[in-house]
Amino acid sequence: MKLAHALLEALKHYGAGEIFGIPGDFALPFFKEIEATGTLPLYTLSHEPAVGFAADAAARYRGTIGIACVTYGAGALNMVNPVATAYSEKSPLVVISGAPGTDERNFSFGLHHQVKHLDSQMMIMKEVTCAQCVLDDPDTAPQEIARVLTAARRMARPVYIELPRNMVGAEVNPVPGFTPSEPDMDAVTAAAKATLDLLEKASSPALMLGVEIRRFGLEHAVTKLAEKLGIPAVTSFMGRGILAETGAPVAGTYLGLAGEENVRQLIERSDGLLMLGVIMSDTNFGVSKRELDMRQTVHAIDGEIRFPHHLYPNVPISAFVEKLLEMGKKLGDAEPVPATYNTAIDNPNAQIMPSDVAAIVSTYLEEYPNTPIASDMGDCLFTAMDMKHAPLVAPGYYATMGTGIPFGIGLEAASGKRPLVLVGDGAFQMTGWELGNAKRLGLKPIVLLFNNTAWGMLKAFQKDTRYNDLDDWNFAKHGDNLGGKGRRVSTPAEFEQALAEADQDDSQFHLIEIMLPQDAMSDTLRRFTETIAQRSALSKS
Numbered sequence: 001m002k003l004a005h006a007l008l009e010a011l012k013h014y015g016a017g018e019i020f021g022i023p024g025d026f027a028l029p030f031f032k033e034i035e036a037t038g039t040l041p042l043y044t045l046s047h048e049p050a051v052g053f054a055a056d057a058a059a060r061y062r063g064t065i066g067i068a069c070v071t072y073g074a075g076a077l078n079m080v081n082p083v084a085t086a087y088s089e090k091s092p093l094v095v096i097s098g099a100p101g102t103d104e105r106n107f108s109f110g111l112h113h114q115v116k117h118l119d120s121q122m123m124i125m126k127e128v129t130c131a132q133c134v135l136d137d138p139d140t141a142p143q144e145i146a147r148v149l150t151a152a153r154r155m156a157r158p159v160y161i162e163l164p165r166n167m168v169g170a171e172v173n174p175v176p177g178f179t180p181s182e183p184d185m186d187a188v189t190a191a192a193k194a195t196l197d198l199l200e201k202a203s204s205p206a207l208m209l210g211v212e213i214r215r216f217g218l219e220h221a222v223t224k225l226a227e228k229l230g231i232p233a234v235t236s237f238m239g240r241g242i243l244a245e246t247g248a249p250v251a252g253t254y255l256g257l258a259g260e261e262n263v264r265q266l267i268e269r270s271d272g273l274l275m276l277g278v279i280m281s282d283t284n285f286g287v288s289k290r291e292l293d294m295r296q297t298v299h300a301i302d303g304e305i306r307f308p309h310h311l312y313p314n315v316p317i318s319a320f321v322e323k324l325l326e327m328g329k330k331l332g333d334a335e336p337v338p339a340t341y342n343t344a345i346d347n348p349n350a351q352i353m354p355s356d357v358a359a360i361v362s363t364y365l366e367e368y369p370n371t372p373i374a375s376d377m378g379d380c381l382f383t384a385m386d387m388k389h390a391p392l393v394a395p396g397y398y399a400t401m402g403t404g405i406p407f408g409i410g411l412e413a414a415s416g417k418r419p420l421v422l423v424g425d426g427a428f429q430m431t432g433w434e435l436g437n438a439k440r441l442g443l444k445p446i447v448l449l450f451n452n453t454a455w456g457m458l459k460a461f462q463k464d465t466r467y468n469d470l471d472d473w474n475f476a477k478h479g480d481n482l483g484g485k486g487r488r489v490s491t492p493a494e495f496e497q498a499l500a501e502a503d504q505d506d507s508q509f510h511l512i513e514i515m516l517p518q519d520a521m522s523d524t525l526r527r528f529t530e531t532i533a534q535r536s537a538l539s540k541s
């Protein structure tokens with residue numbers, strides 16, 4: 001079969017549901033095959049960062065691979081930041097880049113889109129992916145494709161596939177299927193036993209759930225585990241939204257001093273903490289780290305189970321969770337602590353504040369509990385911590401701006417559900433234009449644009465500066481021109497009405513521009529910045 005067909009079939013077999021992309025001449029032959037075969041639907045966007053983010057969100061939502069297809073140089077290098085995001089936050093994004101043909105490599109001049117040499121792109125991508133291949137040999141191409149896609153699935157990290165344009169039609173064998181890794185079952189059993197021993201001895205055991213639970217499709221298994229052990233569960237900041245769809249009681253999201261006090265105490269006072277798939281990052285733990293006693297934790301991440309003074313290698317988290325479920329017994333009978341959120345509005349006609357947005361969205365989520373939410377970086381993400389739990393895709397660790405709209409596009413394509421998108425005005429300036437693709441692609445997200453005419457988070461960290469002020473771009477007015485509906489709101493009552501209208505009209509996207517005072521800030525962000533500021537003052541003294 002043709003190499004392009006073998007690759008497309010393999011992408012589907014390894015779990016892809018669609019392809020996001022922007023073509024270029026080095027990628028045109030492969031795009032032609034994407035369209036001609038119809039193996040996977042193609043969503044073309046406007047700028048490569050959005051292609052990478054959309055594919056990343058699709059991967060995160062499904063717990064399988066997401067595909068970003070671009071051209072060589074100008075296309076692929078435009079995507080370095082999204083690929084880095086996917087690497088840091090453990091998302092199996094598959095980058096497929098067209099490239100000069102193997103018959104063009106000896107051309108004596110530079111080829112367009114070339115940087116230092118023809119392999120510069122590969123060298124750059126090596127730094128932000130966990131496996132790479134160049135499909136320049138029909139005999140080895142099927143094995144190479146299987147090797148990198150397997151790595152993406154097993155490690156939940158991005159991979160890079162370079163496809164020279166003259167190889168698209170080369171005859172190849174089909175790509176070998178996915179084989180899950182074979183864990184060392186003795187190690188799995190020993191690690192599970194040691195974990196249960198530690199939890200049994202603890203007087204206040206607790207569970208913290210992180211991104212790997214979603215990446216490896218373990219939400220139902222973990223829900224059962226929490227029930228079986230009878231211990232309270234929280235998510236990490238990055239893991240926010242995990243278990244929202246299984247309905248398991250999650251006490252809240254751990255944000256140290258910036259989060260809810262009962263959740264902080266649950267974790268920081270625990271003398272037997274099991275962290276499942278939690279990335280150790282400053283955003284997950286920066287506001288607390290000094291108080292967490294790592295001598296009383298077990299940490300499953302990156303195929304290892306880490307104990308205070310030793311670790312078990314080659315124990316995939318799925319096998320570990322399964323074993324815990326098999327061997328575990330009731331440890332506590334504390335009533336599950338449900339997460340709290342607010343739906344009350346003080347004055348519907350007052351100036352709207354972030355807490356009002358959270359309250360009104362929470363009411364919406366009560367009606368539509370499994371609405372997927374895409375968030376950008378900015379106070380919108382901290383405001384999301386005050387909303388009712390729902391599946392959430394956000395750059396909680398790498399913290400790049402520009403994810404909101406493209407994540408929303410990826411989420412809607414992957415889930416078939418109408419998502420809510422949370423985005424600040426600064427971030428919308430980066431990738432908001434992509435909304436213009438929604439109509440053509442049949443997507444109709446509800447976008448909540450937090451417009452405080454500022455890079456507000458930065459103003460919070462550094463007061464009394466002017467360079468963080470932005471102009472009022474009247475975003476709502478662009479909604480209609482981009483093929484949807486725009487509406488500007490300034491009070492809770494206006495926002496409620498705009499959201500109800502968006503809900504009733506699912507024929508197009510709705511862009512609700514929420515006008516906030518320049519110094520408005522969610523309580524969570526206020527606590528977060530204050531704590532970080534205190535910490536850095538401490539470290540300097």
Ligand code: TPW
Pocket residue numbers: 377378379380399400401402423424425426427428450452454455456457458
């Ligand atoms: C790609 C640095 C972090 S937060 C922020 C900046 C510039 C301001 C965000 O402004 P926005 O939201 O969207 O209006 P809000 O709530 O703060 O007012 N470039 C990139 N990523 C990051 N994180 C930055 C710069 C930053």
